[in-house]
Amino acid sequence: MHTENLTILFVDIAGFTATTNRQSRRQNASLLQNFESLLKPQIKKFSGQLVKSIGDALLLTFRSPTDAMLCACRMQDRLALHHQQHPDEQPIVIRIAAHLGEVRTARHDIFGEAVNLASRIEAVTPPGEIYLSEAVYLAMNKTEVPVKSAGQFQLDGFSHQLTLYRVIADSDAVYRFGSSADELLPRRQPVYWWLTAACLAVFTISGYLWLTRETSLPILTPAPIQLQTGQYISFDLGNLAASQLNSAEQFGLQQSLQQAVKRLNGIYLLPADSPAHAAFLLSARWLDGVFPQADQIAFSLQTVATQTSSHWSIQWLPQQTADNLQQIEQQLLSQLRAVGQFAELYGADNIDQVPDSFYQQYLLALSNLQQGEQTQDTVRLQQSTQELRRLQQALPEFHQAARALCHSLTALYQLSEDSALLQQAAPVCQNLASTPQNVPNLLTYGRYLTLTDDKTKAQQTLLKVLAKDPKSVEAYTLLSQLYLADNQPLEAELVLKRAITVQPNHWPAIQLMALFQLERGQLDEAIHYLQQVILLTPGNATALTNLGSAYLLNGQLQAAADTYQQALQKSPEPFIQANLATVYYYLGRLRDAIKLYQRALEQNQTDYVLHGNIADAYRQNQQTAEAMLHYQQAISLVQDKTVPDARDLALQAHYFSQLDQFEEAVQSMDKAMKKSRDTAEVWLLDALLKTRLGQTQAAVTSATKAMQFGYPAKLLAVDPDLQPLAADPQFLALLNPNIKENP
Numbered sequence: 107m108h109t110e111n112l113t114i115l116f117v118d119i120a121g122f123t124a125t126t127n128r129q130s131r132r133q134n135a136s137l138l139q140n141f142e143s144l145l146k147p148q149i150k151k152f153s154g155q156l157v158k159s160i161g162d163a164l165l166l167t168f169r170s171p172t173d174a175m176l177c178a179c180r181m182q183d184r185l186a187l188h189h190q191q192h193p194d195e196q197p198i199v200i201r202i203a204a205h206l207g208e209v210r211t212a213r214h215d216i217f218g219e220a221v222n223l224a225s226r227i228e229a230v231t232p233p234g235e236i237y238l239s240e241a242v243y244l245a246m247n248k249t250e251v252p253v254k255s256a257g258q259f260q261l262d263g264f265s266h267q268l269t270l271y272r273v274i275a276d277s278d279a280v281y282r283f284g285s286s287a288d289e290l291l292p293r294r295q296p297v298y299w300w301l302t303a304a305c306l307a308v309f310t311i312s313g314y315l316w317l318t319r320e321t322s323l324p325i326l327t328p329a330p331i332q333l334q335t336g337q338y339i340s341f342d343l344g345n346l347a348a349s350q351l352n353s354a355e356q357f358g359l360q361q362s363l364q365q366a367v368k369r370l371n372g373i374y375l376l377p378a379d380s381p382a383h384a385a386f387l388l389s390a391r392w393l394d395g396v397f398p399q400a401d402q403i404a405f406s407l408q409t410v411a412t413q414t415s416s417h418w419s420i421q422w423l424p425q426q427t428a429d430n431l432q433q434i435e436q437q438l439l440s441q442l443r444a445v446g447q448f449a450e451l452y453g454a455d456n457i458d459q460v461p462d463s464f465y466q467q468y469l470l471a472l473s474n475l476q477q478g479e480q481t482q483d484t485v486r487l488q489q490s491t492q493e494l495r496r497l498q499q500a501l502p503e504f505h506q507a508a509r510a511l512c513h514s515l516t517a518l519y520q521l522s523e524d525s526a527l528l529q530q531a532a533p534v535c536q537n538l539a540s541t542p543q544n545v546p547n548l549l550t551y552g553r554y555l556t557l558t559d560d561k562t563k564a565q566q567t568l569l570k571v572l573a574k575d576p577k578s579v580e581a582y583t584l585l586s587q588l589y590l591a592d593n594q595p596l597e598a599e600l601v602l603k604r605a606i607t608v609q610p611n612h613w614p615a616i617q618l619m620a621l622f623q624l625e626r627g628q629l630d631e632a633i634h635y636l637q638q639v640i641l642l643t644p645g646n647a648t649a650l651t652n653l654g655s656a657y658l659l660n661g662q663l664q665a666a667a668d669t670y671q672q673a674l675q676k677s678p679e680p681f682i683q684a685n686l687a688t689v690y691y692y693l694g695r696l697r698d699a700i701k702l703y704q705r706a707l708e709q710n711q712t713d714y715v716l717h718g719n720i721a722d723a724y725r726q727n728q729q730t731a732e733a734m735l736h737y738q739q740a741i742s743l744v745q746d747k748t749v750p751d752a753r754d755l756a757l758q759a760h761y762f763s764q765l766d767q768f769e770e771a772v773q774s775m776d777k778a779m780k781k782s783r784d785t786a787e788v789w790l791l792d793a794l795l796k797t798r799l800g801q802t803q804a805a806v807t808s809a810t811k812a813m814q815f816g817y818p819a820k821l822l823a824v825d826p827d828l829q830p831l832a833a834d835p836q837f838l839a840l841l842n843p844n845i846k847e848n849p
Contacts (some may be wrong), residue, residue, distance in 0.1 A: 109208050109209065109210050109211075109218075109681065110208070110209065110211060110679055110680065110681050111206065111207065111208050111209075111680060111681075111709060111710040111713060112167040112168065112169065112206070112207075112209055112216070112220075113167065113168040113169075113170070113171040113173075113174040113204060113205070113206045113242060113245075114165070114166070114167055114204065114205050114206070114207070114209065114216070114220055114221055114224040115154070115164075115165075115166040115167070115168065115174055115177070115178060115202060115203070115204050115224070116163060116164075116165060116166075116202070116203045116204075116224050116225055116227070116228040117145065117163060117164040117166065117178075117181065117200055117201075117202050118163035118164070118200065118201060118228065119163075119198055119199065119200055120199045120200060120201050120233030120234070142159065142164070144184050144185060144188055144198075145164065145181050145184065145185075148177055148180045148181050148184055148290075149166060149177060149181075151177070151180070152168065152170075152173040152174070152176055152177035152180070153168065153169065153170070153173060154166045154167065154168050154173070154174070154177055155167045155168070157215060157216055158215065163228075165216075165221075167209075167216060169709060170709070171204075171206050171242045171245045171246040172246045172247040172250055172251065174204055174242070174246075175204065175236070175238065175242070175246055175250075175251040175253075175273065176250060176251060178202045178204065178236045178273065178283075179236065179251065179273060179283035179284065179285065180283075180285055180289065180290065181200065181202065182200065182202070182234070182236065182281075182282060182283050183281035183282065183283050183284075183285035183290055184285070184290045185197075185198050185199075185200060186281050186282065187281065187290045199233045199234055200233075200234070201228060201231040201232065201233055201234065201235060201236075201237075202228075202231065202235075202236045202237070203224055203225070203227035203228035203231045203236075203237050203238070204224065204227070204236070204237070204238040204239065204242045205220055205223050205224035205227060205238070205239040205241060205242060206220070206239065206241040206242045206245055206710075206712070207219065207220025207223065207241060207712075208220055208713075209221055217479075221483075222263070222483050223239065223261070223264075224239075225483065226261040226262055226263065226264070227239060227259075227261070227270060229261075229262070230259050230261065230270070234282075235272055235273075236272060236273040236283075237256060237270050237271070237272050238253065238270065238271050238272070238273070239268070239270065239271075240268070240269050240270075240271070241712050242271075243271045244711055244712065245710070245711045245712065251273060252273070252274045253271045253272060253273050253274060254271065254272065254274055255269060255270075255271055256270045256271055256272040257269075257270065258270075262485060263484065263485070265748070266748070337374070337384075337385035337386070337611075338374050338375070338376040338384045338385055338386075339374070339375060339376060339384055339385065339386040339387070339388060340375070340376040340384040340386075340387055340388070341360070341363060341375075341387075341388050341389075341390075342387060342388070342389040342390070361472070363388070374577070374609075374612050464497060464500070464501055464504065464507075467493060467497060468494075468497055468504070468506060468507050468510070470493070471489075471490050471493035471494045471497065471507075471510065472490075472510050474486050474487075474489055474490035474493070475487065475490040475494075475510055475513060475514050475517070478490055478514075478517070479517045484518065484521055484522065487514055487517055487518050487521070488518065490510075490514045491511065491514045491515060491518060494507055494510050494511040494514055495511055497511075498511050498534070505538075505541060505544065505547060508534055508537060508538065509538060509546060509547050509550045511534050512531055512534045512535040512538060512550050512551070512554055513550050513553070515527050515528075515530055515531035515534065515535075516528070516531055516535070516553060516554050516557055519531065519557065520557070528557060528558070531554060532554075535550065535551055535554035536551070538550055538551040539551050539567075542570065543574075545571055545574045545575045545578075548567055548570055548571045548574075549568075549571045549575075549578060549580065549581055551567055552564055552567035552568040552571055552581065552584060553580075553584060555567055556568075556584050556587065556588055561588055561591070561592055564584075564588055565585060565588055565589075568581045568584055568585045568588070569585070572585070572604075576608040576609075577608070577609060577612075579605065579614060579615065579618065582601055582602060582604070582605040582615070582618065583618065585598075585601045586598040586599075586601045586602055586622065589601065595626065598622070599619075599622070602615075602618060602619040602622055603619065605618065605619070606619060611642060613638075613639045613642040613643050613646070613649075616635050616638050616639050616642070617635070617636070617639050617649060617652070619635050620632050620635035620636045620639060620652065620656075621652070623635060624652065624655070624656055624659075627659075627816045629656050629659055629660040629818075630660070632652075632656045633653065633656045633657065633660065636649055636652055636653040636656060637653065640653065645676050646676075647673045647676040647677035647679070647682070650669055650670075650672050650673035650676065651670065651673045651679075651681075651682055651685065653669050654666045654667075654669035654670040654673060654682075654685060654686075654689075655685065657669055658685070658688070658689055658692075658821075659818045659821070660818065660820065661818060661819075661820025661821065661823070661824070663689055663692055663693050663824070664693075666689045667686060667689045667690065667693065670682055670685050670686035670689060671686065674686065680705070680706035680709045680710055681706070683702045683703075683705050683706040684702065684703060684706045684716060684719065686702055687699040687700075687701075687702035687703045687706070687719065687720075687723070688719065690702065691719070691722065691723055691726070692821070692824045692825070694826075696723050696726055696727040697727065699723045700720060700723045700724065700727065703716060703719055703720035703723060704720065707720065712743060713743075714739075714740040714741075714743035714744050714754075714757070715740075715757065717736045717737075717739045717740035717743065718736070718737065718740040718757055718760070718761055720736050721733045721734075721735075721736035721737045721740065721761070721764070722764075722827075724736065725764060726826055733764070734765060737761045737764050737765050738765070740757070740758075740761050741758055741761050741762065741765075744757065744758045744761075745758075751781060751782075752778045752779075752781035752782035752785055752788050753778075753785065753787055753788060754778075755774050755775070755777045755778035755781065756774070756775060756778040756787065756788040756791040756792065757791060758774045759771045759772070759774035759775035759778065759791060759792075759795055760791050760794055760795065762774060763794075763795050763798045763799075764798075768799065771795055772795070775791070775792055775795055778791075778792075779792070784815055785815065786812045786813075786815035786816045786817035787812075787817070789808050789809070789811040789812035789815060789817070790808070790809070790812040790817050790822075792808040792811075793805045793806075793808035793809040793812060793828065794825075794827045794828070796808055797827060797828060797830050797831060798827075802830075802831060802834055803836075805828075805831060806831060806834060806836045806837050806840065809822055809828070809831070809837065809840060810840055813840065819840070819841050819842075822840075822841060823841050
């Protein structure tokens with residue numbers, strides 16, 4: 107997982123619920139198919155990333171805020187052209203909301219406060235309009251996309267009003283946002299010889315399926331495949347988007363497939379952010395009309411290295427969703443036995459006794475829970491909790507709903523720290539312990555126990571989970587956190603080593619250990635594990651970045667520079683540019699540092715730390731005017747923060763001191779110290795301030811505190827702002843304990 111600054115777009119169909127109530131399910135599926143198929147080419151043109159589809163909405167990210175807004179205009183105009191060409195179809199009217207900010211990315215998903223704000227902007231955006239936050243407005247090129255203020259808005263979850271902007275429609279253009287027909291229509295592609303062969307193959311397969319139409323058993327039994335330890339499988343379910351499966355059914359199928367893979371030894375889901383290639387690809391497509399009475403889903407398991415495939419299909423009766431989701435999972439498991447040792451099944455819930463309508467509601471609530479937790483959206487989590495509580499009360503034996511309710515209540519508690527929520531969760535979560543054979547129930551119960559004071563029972567429960575499911579990364583993480591909270595770092599390390607032992611070629615487990623060692627300041631061990639990760643996934647930009655950071659903290663500046671360079675070649679992210687710039691700053695390569703900071707700032711003008719860092723580089727390079735300008739900008743951005751933390755205030759003190767505003771600097775540092783006196787960076791910045799004030803003894807004391815809380819001595823030695831302390835015997839002794847002070 108890593109953080110980066112991105113422009114986030116929410117795109118959804120206005121009035122979709124009312125429209126679906128007037129249409130058949132097939133019409134609704136067709137509407138969603140048109141929605142995505144018309145917009146995806148426009149997203150690709152502007153280098154956008156489709157993070158996920160959420161029913162009638164799309165979540166997109168862009169590196170460039172200008173490209174994001176150009177793409178938004180193009181999407182609006184593309185739908186207008188489609189309606190012009192097909193006047194008899196139900197028109198698709200969309201609203202688009204944009205925000206720029208820092209997000210956390212993991213497993214092909216994003217979450218954080220920026221995502222939450224973008225969704226709030228979407229809620230107030232009128233149909234057919236494009237609204238954007240002030241952050242996007244400040245960073246984008248306004249000559250390419252004209253915008254104007256839409257006024258002040260009080261958004262849910264925010265204590266103060268925010269200024270929003272909207273894209274101005276072009277009254278003289280054929281399409282509202284200025285696109286031409288040539289820009290909107292796809293280019294014609296030549297028809298190649300292989301298209302004919304593909305069509306013949308489809309007809310051949312369809313004929314074979316017709317001959318076997320009376321059975322719901324697998325059509326072809328997959329041939330056994332030799333499996334090596336630690337191989338990965340990825341899913342391609344894109345062809346189901348246009349099928350009769352609604353969003354809840356698609357979500358349920360995805361969950362079932364993931365659970366199926368988790369129960370196989372030696373095979374793992376390919377992480378979305380992994381550059382490694384999957385050993386197997388499981389693809390699925392909807393076979394509509396092949397059978398006169400019922401449709402089917404056809405699955406294909408392909409061995410990527412040899413391009414050999416095994417195929418089967420499973421009958422799907424839409425009116426029996428709950429039963430058939432379970433059947434799909436069981437049949438997939440029976441087929442996947444050929445590629446791995448079949449593990450013991452988890453304790454099964456009584457899915458066959460759950461009415462279809464209940465199961466549909468459960469899947470929708472589970473989807474809300476997953477999205478709410480990822481985006482830290484308390485409103486969505488509250489909705490999920492209410493839906494799950496109704497289901498659990500109406501059908502107490504439906505264990506899956508009870509488990510999800512426990513998870514939802516604890517997730518809400520972690521965001522709000524409202525102890526009443528933990529009390530509400532207690533009877534629901536404790537009841538999960540009555541099914542000790544059900545591993546998902548045990549894991550959820552263990553997660554609840556980690557939030558209570560019963561650490562012993564939490565550890566026992568999580569150890570039971572790992573005895574049944576040795577691949578549960580969440581259980582390893584929770585257990586190691588419990589040991590750390592109980593001041594047992596050795597036990598925490600042993601747990602993570604066990605994770606690596608049972609998953610020797612599964613790089614996320616090794617990276618978990620590396621990050622654990624990095625946080626503890628065990629830099630040599632962290633470097634060792636990160637090097638293993640990179641051997642397993644040579645193109646992993648995240649692992650390369652983490653390794654560069656470990657080298658930097660260990661004082662291996664040239665190794666850090668070389669590693670960050672490799673990461674940049676794989677992924678030119680602004681945060682990697684900024685990290686490499688910091689290394690160049692310490693190496694005295696100030697011009698190179700300034701260039702990289704400038705590139706990072708081009709993609710994120712609102713990052714005050716970047717402004718402060720480039721100001722430091724300008725100052726050291728004797729470019730005083732440029733430095734003063736960026737220090738002032740950094741201070742302005744810090745002061746815009748509603749609730750600045752200790753680090754914000756300490757950095758602000760540093761910026762004030764460089765502007766010779768020493769009174770303000772001291773006041774800001776005092777506020778930082780009141781908020782936190784156990785943060786290494788705050789003590790370092792206090793040492794810089796004391797050095798600038800000429801208070802040598804106090805500066806050395808603060809530098810000592812910074813080291814006590816984990817700041818590397820090797821970085822103190824190369825920090826140019828601490829050079830005035832270089833002749834001080836106490837400071838020299840601090841950097842090298844083997845040097846004794848003169849008597």
